[in-house]
Amino acid sequence: MAAKATETVAKAPRPAGTPVAKRPGAANAPEREAPKERHPATSNAARTTDRYFELKSEIHKKLIGVLDVDRVSSIPKERVRSEIGRVVEKLLDDERVPMTTAEQNKIVEEVLDEVLGLGPLEPLLKEASISDILVNSFDKVFIERQGRLQLTPVRFRDNAHLLHIIEKIVAQVGRRVDEAQPIVDARLKDGSRVNAIIPPLALDGPSLSIRRFGRHVITSDEMIANKTIMPTMLQFLAACVQAKTTILISGGTGSGKTTTLNAVSRFIPSDERIITIEDTAELQLQQRHVIKFETRPPNLNKEGGINQRQLVRTALRMRPDRIVVGECRGAEALDMLQAMNTGVEGSMTTIHANSPRDAFSRLEAMILMADLEIPTKVILQQLASAIKMVVQVSRLQDGSRKIINISEVIGIQHDHIEVRDIFRFRRIGVTAEGKVQGRFEWSGETPAILERLRIGGIKLPANVFDEAQDVNI
Numbered sequence: 001m002a003a004k005a006t007e008t009v010a011k012a013p014r015p016a017g018t019p020v021a022k023r024p025g026a027a028n029a030p031e032r033e034a035p036k037e038r039h040p041a042t043s044n045a046a047r048t049t050d051r052y053f054e055l056k057s058e059i060h061k062k063l064i065g066v067l068d069v070d071r072v073s074s075i076p077k078e079r080v081r082s083e084i085g086r087v088v089e090k091l092l093d094d095e096r097v098p099m100t101t102a103e104q105n106k107i108v109e110e111v112l113d114e115v116l117g118l119g120p121l122e123p124l125l126k127e128a129s130i131s132d133i134l135v136n137s138f139d140k141v142f143i144e145r146q147g148r149l150q151l152t153p154v155r156f157r158d159n160a161h162l163l164h165i166i167e168k169i170v171a172q173v174g175r176r177v178d179e180a181q182p183i184v185d186a187r188l189k190d191g192s193r194v195n196a197i198i199p200p201l202a203l204d205g206p207s208l209s210i211r212r213f214g215r216h217v218i219t220s221d222e223m224i225a226n227k228t229i230m231p232t233m234l235q236f237l238a239a240c241v242q243a244k245t246t247i248l249i250s251g252g253t254g255s256g257k258t259t260t261l262n263a264v265s266r267f268i269p270s271d272e273r274i275i276t277i278e279d280t281a282e283l284q285l286q287q288r289h290v291i292k293f294e295t296r297p298p299n300l301n302k303e304g305g306i307n308q309r310q311l312v313r314t315a316l317r318m319r320p321d322r323i324v325v326g327e328c329r330g331a332e333a334l335d336m337l338q339a340m341n342t343g344v345e346g347s348m349t350t351i352h353a354n355s356p357r358d359a360f361s362r363l364e365a366m367i368l369m370a371d372l373e374i375p376t377k378v379i380l381q382q383l384a385s386a387i388k389m390v391v392q393v394s395r396l397q398d399g400s401r402k403i404i405n406i407s408e409v410i411g412i413q414h415d416h417i418e419v420r421d422i423f424r425f426r427r428i429g430v431t432a433e434g435k436v437q438g439r440f441e442w443s444g445e446t447p448a449i450l451e452r453l454r455i456g457g458i459k460l461p462a463n464v465f466d467e468a469q470d471v472n473i
Ligand SMILES: Nc1ncnc2c1ncn2[C@@H]1O[C@H](COP(=O)(O)OP(=O)(O)O)[C@@H](O)[C@H]1O
Pocket: 131, 144, 146, 147, 148, 217, 218, 223, 226, 228, 251, 252, 253, 254, 255, 256, 257, 258, 259, 260, 401, 402
């Protein structure tokens, strides 16, 4: 067992990456490609070969022979590490595989990750700068870092290996994944949210996505620095928030809706009581009175699920000053609307839509689905009176995010909610390098909201409508 093994370990494991001399005979190592780094995610050069995987699974198998894997989590990590080290050495000797100590250490770490953790995902999970991990298939793992999606050299041995890791994640939360239950929505110990889908629903094998908890959320200062918005537009939005204007943030997937919601909701005065409702807690508000709710997916027997609608209703009974709903995508729209029309002003949410007008059509459809008794006309009137401002965010073709419209609701015309721009990003062209050129500018319309700001005693900078900002020109 492990205890005995410690005595037999010849070499103490060195920290990963410690430079070490090659073992005799390693200099002329054959074509086998050396695994180069402990964190393959950080190196494009590191490419793992099949032989390497084979070796790892052999070590793994041998290890299971000598270790009581079920008990492994209760054995101190260092002891497991040295046990693995011993198995690795023995195996390499038996097989006459030349390997440097650094390479050996790497293999020990990886087998350790496999035994104690989530295998190939571990090095990615250790890097705080990674915000999303997207496993499209066992051999295609993408990460998102600072808003940029990139392919990593990380891979699983095969579909079965990936499935095994997914099962491990799901088992941690006392759930199961199999043909009868091929979709999972679970949470890692660190709060990250995991979604997995396996065959028969996923055609090419299991796939997995992990949205990190506590990942860096881009601040409004960063949004100004990277020209997502110009300073006067942000000042205008801040004033609207302070005046308890209900704001809808609209955009496509990954366009930056949640990021914008987070940035904008930080302008809510700190003495207000805020309740946030999300499917995955992403918002990071700094105010004093913040209560965070998160939905819960149903269990195996489709029981126990709590959706946004139920949470909105609960929130309303808890005397909130504001309710912030991460993303409005269903029946909760109706409860939000009723809340906004009965005194919880200044609430905010996001919606998946391509333009401010489209955002209202979507909301209308969601509310109709929730309650077919309410006539469309009434819904439109309530929407128009509750929501004053729409912020449209967009991910442009060069990958940059922009607030492309800040629009004001002006009322109902021809069975539509009419909006007009107050600010916009006007696209002008594209540079030779493919960067979008354009200009943030005021539309020329004096917003009706100014009256509300004046009544609320909220001051706007004198130049708020005079500034414009060129981008890539
Ligand atoms: N203004 C921005 N500048 C740079 N990156 C951004 C910006 N807004 C969002 N991102 C990045 O884009 C990704 C998706 O953003 P998110 O706000 O979650 O989008 P959505 O809620 O629309 O799906 C995140 O990784 C985020 O860090």
